[in-house]
Amino acid sequence: MLEHLHLVALLKERKHITLRRIPLVAELQAMLTEKWQRQLDDFLLEAQEIDFDPGYTPEAHERFRLEDFALPEVVAAEHSDSVRHLEPIDMQGAEPSQIKAILGFARQDDGSEVLLIQSFSKSHIINPGQFLFFNRNNFESSETPALSLSDHLTAVYYPAQQKLLFRNYRVANTIFNLADFYKEATEDDIKAILAHGKLAPVNVDAIAKGASQWFCKRFALLKDSEILDQYTVAQIINHSNGYDLDIQIDVTTGQDRIVFPAEKAPAKKLLQFLNEELFRGAITERLFETNSKRIAG
Template sequence: MDNLVNIFCELKKTEKESVRIKRISISGDIQNDLSGYFIVDNLLKAEQIEFSGEYKPDEGQVLYINNFDFVHRNELSLTCETITVDEIVNIKYLFFKYDENTIVFQTFDNRKIIKPEKWLLIYSNDTFSKIDNKGLTIDSKIDALFIINEKKLLFTSYHNASKIFNLNDYFKEATDSEVKNFYQTDIFIDNNSLELNKFNSRMRKKIFLISKNGILDKVKENFETVCGYAKELGLENMFDEINKKIKFPSNEKEIGKLIDFLNEDLFKSPISNSIYETNSKRKLK
């Protein structure tokens, strides 16, 4: 790791602010101390699993996105404009160069801002005194890491990574128009009376994945096989095997079951014949 750590930040978009990447000016002593402060090895040495939006990593695992581009990677310079105290409230995230090939990131929110009005007290010379200046706290935990020459982004939490980067191309909730396009696909019948308010956030995320992964095309190609498996899971009333169509239920709970099935989140154990629902899965082959 570089001996001297220079901390940078991206500011939230505002009407007045044109420069969004700024440097946080810190003393040389603090730069030296920070060089051993951050915990980065847990990301670099973890088992890497490609991000799909469907798997929650365990301890010792990290998610990755290939061919990722951090557009501000060339803006980490000492000539970069420094942040002012009034701009602290607009910090979106912090980042710095771990080495010549690695940039690390940390989320930032209002909880990390030191505000004099909170009456924060520090202990010195047997006495507590009040902090009178605005400041910020920096955690040792790293939320994301970008490997420059591989164009690879590593992270353990999609929730935190999405606070730093726009990851909508990889995982998001389907919009109203995307939901309509989904249930109006010609493989479905009995869908004329559907209302958008029957599709909650959980369903919309799965609809995005179903569309992204081309699941409906795969169902069309293997309809008889899919229909047979649906019967094993008790969903036979949703499938018209003769006309090779899927009957869209009107009940919200049943809609959820159908979407779970299409997103491959329902399965039957060959050992116990029990039917299970999963909220985290990983493709092995």
């Protein structure tokens, strides 16, 4: 059972992080301790920890794991006893709009610290007149802003092991900077990848400028995979048989190059193939997309 649970708002203004205590009356603190314990149980129940893999979307029972993850200094300096001395949040000012997460500092049965993390957005702020509650046969509204808490955890951190468990990279990345563990390709990165000697892009700017997160992620994966370095164009073309691809070859430079289309649909399919995200069912032989780059077995 969790002990000494205290809720803290993590505020972000640009890259600056500030912590603000969320004062709770004893009865509410006891109720939230039970609720957050249930959320922790749900987060860990039959959960399988897997090493963070940017090319994989975890299943419902899987949790990404980052070992040796250092929290921002302002967060790492606190624990379930010290946070009681933080300044309380100013609900009348701009601070609520800066909240990126609600942190639950607590201790476990064995006395070890645990940090429970809920993501938070402006939609969790309830301003006067936005909600009605029933009291003595009438509906009323609060005269002051209120905070709405989530019903599930975004992440859990174990300070003693420096281990972070989380469900979704993008959500966790809005709270803590995970860029060192995974970076999407920038516009310049994409242009550099398209300049590879085995690619002949139709229109570099059309592909690289304003590329969506999906494309930025796949280009980063393509670079990390070193597929273009390890296989010849002939080998790649040979392996494309059966994948419903119309790969064009450019020979204007005297060597074979794979034409990289500017249109999004064929470009997406080519990237999926190069990143080995297409496969055929062993029984039906239908073509499928996969979100997994984890090696089976």
